[in-house]
Amino acid sequence: MTDDISDSFIKKVSSSLKRGKQVHRRLPQGGLIYIDRPLPFLVLFRHPTGKPDHATADFAKATASYIISHEEQMPQLQELIRAVAEEMAGQFGAFMILELLAAPSPDRETPLFKVLGPEKQLPATISTLVQELEQIKISGIHTAVKTASNKALLEGPLRLMPEEELKKHSYLMLGLELKPIYCDSKTGRPYPLLLRTLREKLSNAIKKTVFDFVNVQTTHKAIHFQALGRQAVNRVVWRIDKQLTGISDLFQFLLLVTPVNNSEAWEEFRKAKFSKAPTFHYRLMPIDADQLKRRLYNIPIEKIDDPTLAFLFRDKRHELDKMLTMLADRNTPDFIYSSMQLFGGVDDQLLKVAEGILAAIPEPTRHTNVELIPVPEFAALAEQEIDFLKAQYKGVDSGVDVRDDVVGLIVSKGRLNVGTDAKIPRHRAQALIQHEVGTHILTYFNGKAQPLHQLYVGSPGYEELQEGLAVLSEYLVGGLDQDRMRMLAARVVAVYHLTKGCGFTDNFARLTQQYHFDEETAFDTTMRVHRGGGLTKDAVYLRGLVHLLDYLKQGHELEPLLIGKIRQDYIPIVQELIYRNVLRPVPIKPRYLLDPAIKPKLEQLKAGISVFNLL
Incomplete structure (x- = not known):
C-alpha cells in the first residue's frame, strides 16, 4: 500500500522511531522509507523530475536507513526528513544525512565519486569517506x-533545510555524486554485475563513514562499522534460504558419487592382477538434474537488497548448479571438469608438501598386526560423543547408522554412517570420532542452530576448512599418526596425477610401487579419487590443514570457524552477520576446546608450526 506523506503519516513515523521500532512504508510513485531501527543517519535518494533513476536508487537500498523519493514531492519530503532528523538527533545528540546523486552530464573528466560537504566543519568524517572511496578497486x-x-x-528549491537549521540541531548534510558508469550511456540500462559490485563496495564505504561520525559526534557507540548494517531480515530472505536448502536436501551428493560395490570391485581388480580398472556401480539417481536446475534459477535472489545475504545465496546457487552438473555427468569423462571447479585441483606448492611428507615417511609405520576396534564398539563410542554434544544443545538430533552400502565413515545430513566392513585401528578411534562427530556433526548442528540454513547445508567450498579442522582435531587429541599423514599426502598425489590424465591402474601402481602402500589401502585411495569419473575432493584434507595452520599462525581463533559449514574467507561475512545480530553465538564446542590438557597444543599452533612439525 502506498502512503501519502501527510501530517498523520509523519507522526506515525516519528512515533515508531520514538518507540524504537522499525519503519518500512511505501511512499508515492514507488518511493520507500526504510529505517531498520533508530539510527543516527539517513541515506537519501531523490529521482529527478521526469527521469526516474532506479539504478542509482539501488545504492540507497543497501543501507540500514534510507528514503527513496522524488524531487517533485517537496515540501512534504522536507517535513518527513525534518521529523526523522529531529527524533534521531534527540535520541543520539546529532544526525547525518547523506544524499546520493548521479552526475547530471558525465564526461571523461567527471570523477567516479564527488563528495559534497561543509568547507570547514567536520573534516574527519569527509576525509574518512574520501579515503574509503579511494580504496574501492574495480578492474x-x-x-x-x-x-x-x-x-x-543547501540552496534552491530542492534544498532540504537551510544551513542555520543544520547547525542549530547538530545535523550534518553530505552529498555523494556518482558517475553513472553502471549504466549504458545510450540506453540507460544498468550493467547488473558492475552495479552489484559497486553497490556492495559503496555500502561498506558509507557504513565506515557513518561509523566515524556516530562514534565522534553522537551518543551511539557502535562496536564495529558492520554493526550499522541491517539487523531485521526481510521475509524474502528466509523464503529464498528455505528454497535453496530444499533443493540441497533432495540429494546426498557424496553418497551418490560413492560406489556401492566396493568389496566386489576390489575382488575383481585383484583377480585381474591389478591390470584392468574395476567396474563401479552407484546408487540410482533420485533426481532429474535438469528439472532441479530450472527450479534453482527460478529462485529470485535479485530481489534481496542486502548485498551480503544476496552474495551468500548466489554463491550457493552456483555450487548447487555445479553439483547437479556433476551428478548428470557421473561416470563420464566430463565429471572431472566440474569437480575441479567445485573442489579445485593440486597446485605446485601443495604437491611439494605432499611429496615432502611421503619422502619423510617413505614406509608405513604401522605393524601388520595392528588391533582393530569392532564396528559395534566404535559405533557405541561415537554415540557417546554425540550425547556429549546433545548435553550442550538439545537441538542435536543425530545418531550412528551401520550400513553395508558405505565404505569407511561418512557423515551425511548430520548422521554418522559406518560401513559394516570398516577397518578402524583402535589407537585411531578417538581421533576419528573427533573428526566425524567433533567436527562434521558438530558444525552441522551449530549451523542448524542459526536462522540461516546455509550454515548447516554448507557454503560453497566449505569442505577444505571442514576437513582441515577435522584433521587438526585428530592431532589435538593425539591420534594423527604418521600413517594418517602419509594417507593424506597420497590422496593429494593421486588427485594431481588424475588431473594430468593418469588412469586408475597407473595411479594404483604408483601408490604401491613408488610409495609402498599396501594393496588394499592403495585401492581404497585410488577408488576415492577416481570415483564418479574423477573426484578431486580428496586433495582438500591436506590443503585445508596447510591453510588452517597458516590461519592460526596469524593469531586467529578456532572457535569462530565452528559456527557452521563455512569456508575460511567467509569469516568476515559471518562476523558481519554476528555484529548485525543476524547470527547467534556458537552453542556447541568440541571436547578438545574444553579440555585444559590440550591448551598447550593450541598455543603451539598459534606460535606457528608447519605440517611437517605435526609428524
Whole structure:
C-alpha cells in the first residue's frame, strides 16, 4: 500500500522511531522509507523530475536507513526528513544525512565519486569517506575522488533545510555524486554485475563513514562499522534460504558419487592382477538434474537488497548448479571438469608438501598386526560423543547408522554412517570420532542452530576448512599418526596425477610401487579419487590443514570457524552477520576446546608450526 506523506503519516513515523521500532512504508510513485531501527543517519535518494533513476536508487537500498523519493514531492519530503532528523538527533545528540546523486552530464573528466560537504566543519568524517572511496578497486575502472562544497544541497528549491537549521540541531548534510558508469550511456540500462559490485563496495564505504561520525559526534557507540548494517531480515530472505536448502536436501551428493560395490570391485581388480580398472556401480539417481536446475534459477535472489545475504545465496546457487552438473555427468569423462571447479585441483606448492611428507615417511609405520576396534564398539563410542554434544544443545538430533552400502565413515545430513566392513585401528578411534562427530556433526548442528540454513547445508567450498579442522582435531587429541599423514599426502598425489590424465591402474601402481602402500589401502585411495569419473575432493584434507595452520599462525581463533559449514574467507561475512545480530553465538564446542590438557597444543599452533612439525 502506498502512503501519502501527510501530517498523520509523519507522526506515525516519528512515533515508531520514538518507540524504537522499525519503519518500512511505501511512499508515492514507488518511493520507500526504510529505517531498520533508530539510527543516527539517513541515506537519501531523490529521482529527478521526469527521469526516474532506479539504478542509482539501488545504492540507497543497501543501507540500514534510507528514503527513496522524488524531487517533485517537496515540501512534504522536507517535513518527513525534518521529523526523522529531529527524533534521531534527540535520541543520539546529532544526525547525518547523506544524499546520493548521479552526475547530471558525465564526461571523461567527471570523477567516479564527488563528495559534497561543509568547507570547514567536520573534516574527519569527509576525509574518512574520501579515503574509503579511494580504496574501492574495480578492474578496468579508474577510481577518482574529488571534493566540493555542499552549498548546492543547501540552496534552491530542492534544498532540504537551510544551513542555520543544520547547525542549530547538530545535523550534518553530505552529498555523494556518482558517475553513472553502471549504466549504458545510450540506453540507460544498468550493467547488473558492475552495479552489484559497486553497490556492495559503496555500502561498506558509507557504513565506515557513518561509523566515524556516530562514534565522534553522537551518543551511539557502535562496536564495529558492520554493526550499522541491517539487523531485521526481510521475509524474502528466509523464503529464498528455505528454497535453496530444499533443493540441497533432495540429494546426498557424496553418497551418490560413492560406489556401492566396493568389496566386489576390489575382488575383481585383484583377480585381474591389478591390470584392468574395476567396474563401479552407484546408487540410482533420485533426481532429474535438469528439472532441479530450472527450479534453482527460478529462485529470485535479485530481489534481496542486502548485498551480503544476496552474495551468500548466489554463491550457493552456483555450487548447487555445479553439483547437479556433476551428478548428470557421473561416470563420464566430463565429471572431472566440474569437480575441479567445485573442489579445485593440486597446485605446485601443495604437491611439494605432499611429496615432502611421503619422502619423510617413505614406509608405513604401522605393524601388520595392528588391533582393530569392532564396528559395534566404535559405533557405541561415537554415540557417546554425540550425547556429549546433545548435553550442550538439545537441538542435536543425530545418531550412528551401520550400513553395508558405505565404505569407511561418512557423515551425511548430520548422521554418522559406518560401513559394516570398516577397518578402524583402535589407537585411531578417538581421533576419528573427533573428526566425524567433533567436527562434521558438530558444525552441522551449530549451523542448524542459526536462522540461516546455509550454515548447516554448507557454503560453497566449505569442505577444505571442514576437513582441515577435522584433521587438526585428530592431532589435538593425539591420534594423527604418521600413517594418517602419509594417507593424506597420497590422496593429494593421486588427485594431481588424475588431473594430468593418469588412469586408475597407473595411479594404483604408483601408490604401491613408488610409495609402498599396501594393496588394499592403495585401492581404497585410488577408488576415492577416481570415483564418479574423477573426484578431486580428496586433495582438500591436506590443503585445508596447510591453510588452517597458516590461519592460526596469524593469531586467529578456532572457535569462530565452528559456527557452521563455512569456508575460511567467509569469516568476515559471518562476523558481519554476528555484529548485525543476524547470527547467534556458537552453542556447541568440541571436547578438545574444553579440555585444559590440550591448551598447550593450541598455543603451539598459534606460535606457528608447519605440517611437517605435526609428524
